[in-house]
Amino acid sequence: MSPHRASAIPLLILCSLMLSPALFAQTGNAVAYLESALQDICLQIQNLIPTASMLLVVLGSVLYGGAQLFGNAEIRAKGSVWATSCITGAILGLIIATVAPDILSQLAGTTVACY
DSSP states (O other): OOHHHHHHHHHHHHHHHHHHHHHHOOSSOHHHHHHHHHHHHHHHHHHHHHHHHHHHHHHHHHHHHHHHTSSOHHHHHHHHHHHHHHHHHHHHHHHHHHHHHHHHHHHHSSOOOOO
16 A cells, blocks of 8 residues: 555645534424424335335245246246245235334334325
């Protein structure tokens, strides 16, 4: 490592530490901003995950049915495992979508509405 590069690293760290409060400073009420951000996250979870779960159920069905068309037992077994994984992912996604408003409400300290 050259001497110029070695002396630039501490200077870069010092400058980043001095500028970090200015980069993360917010004008206005930070609590209201946090509540709004958590509400947006909750809304996105409620809109995205059920659709993705339904697609996983359909994909699992197609994988299982497609694998059963093959005569090879190994391919049928792999298809069953993949289909089971898809269905398990869909169920976990629906559980997450159901529990997310309560978890985000606990993080916010107030009730987070997901509508």
